[in-house]
Amino acid sequence: MVYRFNFYPYSRPFKQPLKTHHGIWEKREGIIIQLADERGKNGWGEIAPLSWFGSETLQEALEFCRKLPQTLTLEDILEIPDNFPACQFGFESAVTYPKTRFLKETGFLSQGFETGFLRELKFSGLLPSGKAALQVFQTLFQQGFRTFKWKIAVYPISDELDMFKQLTKLILETIISETDKTEWVNLRLDANGGLSWEEANKWLSVCDEIKSDILKIEYLEQPLSVEQFAEMLALSQQYFTSIALDESVATLSQIRDCYQRGWRGIFVIKPCIVGSPRKLRKLCRENHIDAVFSSVFETAVGRRAALNLASELSHPKRAVGFGVEHW
Structure with a gap:
């Protein structure tokens, strides 16, 4: 499976600053990613780093995306290194879900993705x-x-x-x-x-x-x-x-x-x-x-x-x- 890759940075201010022991947080910044498969089906994912919690920084995530080619394979996505956890989540979440045995075995397919959540959440x-x-x-x-x-x-x-x-x-x-x-x-x-x-x-x-x-x-x-x-x-x-x-x-x-x-x-x-x-x-x-x-x-x-x-x-x-x- 080959995917055409695009990404879109975003910045959204909070309605009011969030105060925690880490400091004052005024806006959420991240990256929306788009993966289109060979049939034109789009998958969307989000890279939302939180560097003071141990993820990569937003700048590191942006540089990672900028260095990627315009087309990616599933193997490319599976090989994203562990020191880019927010990127791992975003790209795997954006993978479109063709029902193949391989994707089932790698854990990409989940019942809840296409049919709604598995159970009601509080x-x-x-x-x-x-x-x-x-x-x-x-x-x-x-x-x-x-x-x-x-x-x-x-x-x-x-x-x-x-x-x-x-x-x-x-x-x-x-x-x-x-x-x-x-x-x-x-x-x-x-x-x-x-x-x-x-x-x-x-x-x-x-x-x-x-x-x-x-x-x-x-x-x-x-x-x-x-x-x-x-x-x-x-x-x-x-x-x-x-x-x-x-x-x-x-x-x-x-x-x-x-x-x-x-x-x-x-x-x-x-x-x-x-x-x-x-x-x-x-x-x-x-x-x-x-x-x-x-x-x-x-x-x-x-x-x-x-x-x-x-x-x-x-x-x-x-x-x-x-x-x-x-x-």
């Missing part, structure tokens, strides 16, 4: 950091969200713990006043690796103190830096509140490494930067990965491919982290 709504979360929670709750992610490690911990009390109080009051009291809310806290050892222990202690049938702290996400894997493994065994790895498992090689080093907890997987979709399928299925799939604020092109993977591979009882349209 979405987690992303709250802004700080007190702004209080107002946005009400809006997202009214829209039907019941799982939420809140960014922490942005403000001093004393301030954030006070905001956390306000947020959990609001959640409980909202459930009691606006539902039949049989519903519940899952809250995820995402530190982006920004807590100290002492702060991580404090957060986990506070989370463990919440005893409620209608509010669950689903997990604390990436409390410590990537270099502190052993410490996070120890924390996961000391508290009732679960810990999820995110920055530590940004790419396929990192997922393999953490699994081999003993992590059996939650893996937050950002498919648009993780690497090859076919290799990800194999890794998740062989090791029964407890996966939460999450957005990197990709366009509808990458989102479709990412959600297709999520419908196949994510934990069936966990919401996927794609409730970001309001950003």
Whole structure:
């Protein structure tokens, strides 16, 4: 199979800047790629790098695309190196899906691609950091969200713990006043690796103190830096509140490494930067990965491919982290 290749860079500003421990993010930049097969059938993919998570930079991805010939074979796509994970995802996602035995064996074909997602997905709504979360929670709750992610490690911990009390109080009051009291809310806290050892222990202690049938702290996400894997493994065994790895498992090689080093907890997987979709399928299925799939604020092109993977591979009882349209 031979494909005619084109690519189109894009830049889209956020409705409001996203504040995380990594800094302030004001616009999403990436590349839409087009692969047309010999019959003229177009396949679309997206390269959406996130370099501070460990993918290639946007500039590296652009240079990679500029150096490619105008025609590519399937073998060319399969040989994209692992140090270009966002490119791997984009090109494999753009491969049109002729139903050949070879493509089935390499993992390109998936039932959900042509017939719709394999199963219904529940979405987690992303709250802004700080007190702004209080107002946005009400809006997202009214829209039907019941799982939420809140960014922490942005403000001093004393301030954030006070905001956390306000947020959990609001959640409980909202459930009691606006539902039949049989519903519940899952809250995820995402530190982006920004807590100290002492702060991580404090957060986990506070989370463990919440005893409620209608509010669950689903997990604390990436409390410590990537270099502190052993410490996070120890924390996961000391508290009732679960810990999820995110920055530590940004790419396929990192997922393999953490699994081999003993992590059996939650893996937050950002498919648009993780690497090859076919290799990800194999890794998740062989090791029964407890996966939460999450957005990197990709366009509808990458989102479709990412959600297709999520419908196949994510934990069936966990919401996927794609409730970001309001950003």
